[in-house]
Amino acid sequence: MIPREFEYHAPKSVQDALGLLAQLGDEAKLLAGGHSLLPMMKMRFAQPGHLIDLGRIAELKGIREENGTIRVGAMTTENELIWSKLLQDKCPLLVEGARLISDPQVRYKGTIGGDISHGDPGNDHPALMLALGASFVLRSAAGERVVPADGFFVGTYDTLMKPDEIMTEIRIPVPAPGTGYCYAKLKRKVGDFATAAAAVTLRIRGGAVQDVAIALTNVGPTPLKARAAEDSLRGKPLSDASIVAAAGLAMNICDPAADQRGDAEYKTAMAGEMTQRALHTARERAGR
Amino acid sequence: MATKQAVSFKLNGKAVDVVVEPRELLIHTLRERLQHTGPHIGCETTHCGACTVDLDGMSVKSCTVLTVQCQDSEMLTIEGFEQGGALHALQESFHEQHGLQCGFCTPGMITRAYRLLKENPNPSEEEIRYWMAGNLCRCTGYQNIVKAVQHAAKKLAAAAA
Numbered sequence: 001m002i003p004r005e006f007e008y009h010a011p012k013s014v015q016d017a018l019g020l021l022a023q024l025g026d027e028a029k030l031l032a033g034g035h036s037l038l039p040m041m042k043m044r045f046a047q048p049g050h051l052i053d054l055g056r057i058a059e060l061k062g063i064r065e066e067n068g069t070i071r072v073g074a075m076t077t078e079n080e081l082i083w084s085k086l087l088q089d090k091c092p093l094l095v096e097g098a099r100l101i102s103d104p105q106v107r108y109k110g111t112i113g114g115d116i117s118h119g120d121p122g123n124d125h126p127a128l129m130l131a132l133g134a135s136f137v138l139r140s141a142a143g144e145r146v147v148p149a150d151g152f153f154v155g156t157y158d159t160l161m162k163p164d165e166i167m168t169e170i171r172i173p174v175p176a177p178g179t180g181y182c183y184a185k186l187k188r189k190v191g192d193f194a195t196a197a198a199a200v201t202l203r204i205r206g207g208a209v210q211d212v213a214i215a216l217t218n219v220g221p222t223p224l225k226a227r228a229a230e231d232s233l234r235g236k237p238l239s240d241a242s243i244v245a246a247a248g249l250a251m252n253i254c255d256p257a258a259d260q261r262g263d264a265e266y267k268t269a270m271a272g273e274m275t276q277r278a279l280h281t282a283r284e285r286a287g288r
Numbered sequence: 289m290a291t292k293q294a295v296s297f298k299l300n301g302k303a304v305d306v307v308v309e310p311r312e313l314l315i316h317t318l319r320e321r322l323q324h325t326g327p328h329i330g331c332e333t334t335h336c337g338a339c340t341v342d343l344d345g346m347s348v349k350s351c352t353v354l355t356v357q358c359q360d361s362e363m364l365t366i367e368g369f370e371q372g373g374a375l376h377a378l379q380e381s382f383h384e385q386h387g388l389q390c391g392f393c394t395p396g397m398i399t400r401a402y403r404l405l406k407e408n409p410n411p412s413e414e415e416i417r418y419w420m421a422g423n424l425c426r427c428t429g430y431q432n433i434v435k436a437v438q439h440a441a442k443k444l445a446a447a448a449a
Contacts, residue, residue: 001333010356038353079346103422104347104421105347
């Protein structure tokens with residue numbers, strides 16, 4: 001399986017990459033870790049005339065904390081997320097999620113920015129980003145804009161990112177100490193996309209839910225924020241019964257496509273189950 | 289035809305230069321241009337891990353890397369494990385612990401295990417199974433592969449002591 005012919009460019013700076021993008025226009029695709037794009041090119045589902053490889057741009061790498069915000073360079077790999085002491089200490093949900101992505105070899109190459117900007121509803125970072133209230137930095141020749149994860153995912157392989165933009169950074173507000181969290185993912189085997197998955201962050205104070213975020217993977221054309229389920233839990237004590245009710249509300253918004261992982265009814269049921277499991281685990285992990 | 293590019297990298301310690309089309313996959317460069325046929329083509333779809341090579345300290349599936357991405361890199365394939373006629377501890381251990389049957393997955397298994405033991409010299413069985421999950425074997429049921437990696441970890445630790 002060999003891709004169609006293309007020209008290859010390896011710019012050393014975001015500035016140079018933006019220049020190439022402006023010059024080559026629609027013919028060009030950005031190459032991040034290459035573990036979604038290259039398989040698509042080998043199967044000739046994607047046939048770009050030019051590849052702009054972001055792999056040599058040092059400024060797109062790294063994880064740091066600044067004024068209560070975690071800033072992750074878009075070309076940071078999944079294994080770098082997993083091994084990050086900063087994330088293990090302050091944002092363990094991202095570590096838990098990254099550990100469930102594909103397999104070790106893929107995680108050495110696959111990047112957080114590629115996973116998000118690809119717009120595949122089967123990817124895991126989009127739901128994690130919704131649960132963490134993240135935002136994305138998009139740069140073009142005209143300047144930079146910061147867009148929230150909530151609203152970024154428009155449709156399957158479709159996001160708010162414009163063809164002349166590069167995602168440079170992911171910004172995550174440091175979760176408050178004691179925030180409970182969980183990414184519950186059902187998959188058939190290592191390397192598979194989720195049959196269904198749920199990302200949860202949860203804060204409990206004085207015995208009641210102070211805040212909660214629930215986001216779902218691969219049960220619709222985009223990742224889904226389960227707003228009604230969140231609203232049903234806020235301000236009240238979290239009980240087994242309220243978790244079941246919230247999972248039911250999350251299931252109401254599911255619109256999965258049937259495939260070899262199951263039919264729509266099964267996937268919807270699994271989205272409910274993952275929501276319940278993620279809420280239970282987040283409750284155990286949450287400070288009071 | 290797309291513009292061919294000269295690519296230079298180190299393969300098992302030796303400098304190599306190739307001229308390739310940008311669309312050429314690393315596995316094809318290794319096997320067809322450089323006659324390094326240890327890395328195997330199993331699935332060609334990033335699943336099986338038979339084509340695993342060590343690239344700048346990362347285990348990668350060479351069916352999903354472009355050769356042009358490897359400029360200035362350092363690469364290790366199974367051909368680079370034996371030193372001065374002596375097998376590497378991982379090769380010995382796969383032999384001694386019966387970590388293979390047909391042997392098709394073995395170059396990828398050993399190359400992956402090499403990086404795992406660099407990162408975690410004393411992995412538990414659970415850690416081995418988690419961090420070796422990108423390599424498929426259809427013969428062994430994995431039991432002896434896990435044992436072989438544990439055995440190699442002990443040998444390497446003893447040699448370092």
